[in-house]
Amino acid sequence: MERTIQRRKRSEPHTFEQRLEEHRVRLESQLALLPRGAEREQVAARIEQLKTAVELNAMLSMSE
Numbered sequence: 001m002e003r004t005i006q007r008r009k010r011s012e013p014h015t016f017e018q019r020l021e022e023h024r025v026r027l028e029s030q031l032a033l034l035p036r037g038a039e040r041e042q043v044a045a046r047i048e049q050l051k052t053a054v055e056l057n058a059m060l061s062m063s064e
Contacts, residue, residue, distance in 0.1 A: 017054060024050045 014022070027047050034040040 016057060020050050020054050020057075024054075 024047055027043050027050070031040060031043045031047065034043060
């Protein structure tokens with residue numbers, strides 16, 4: 001009996017900016033569900049880091 005190997009279809013490659021944006025959106029939806037406290041502050045800080053990363057990447061891309 002012959003077996004056929006099925007290959008997974010690869011999704012479109014995502015840019016660095018798209019991955020950062022998707023991660024930020026996920027964290028913002030998580031943030032909306034969290035009560036005040038340390039965990040919420042950590043998620044909010046991570047969101048700010050992602051925004052800064054997007055800005056820095058844009059500035060570095062302009063210089064190329």
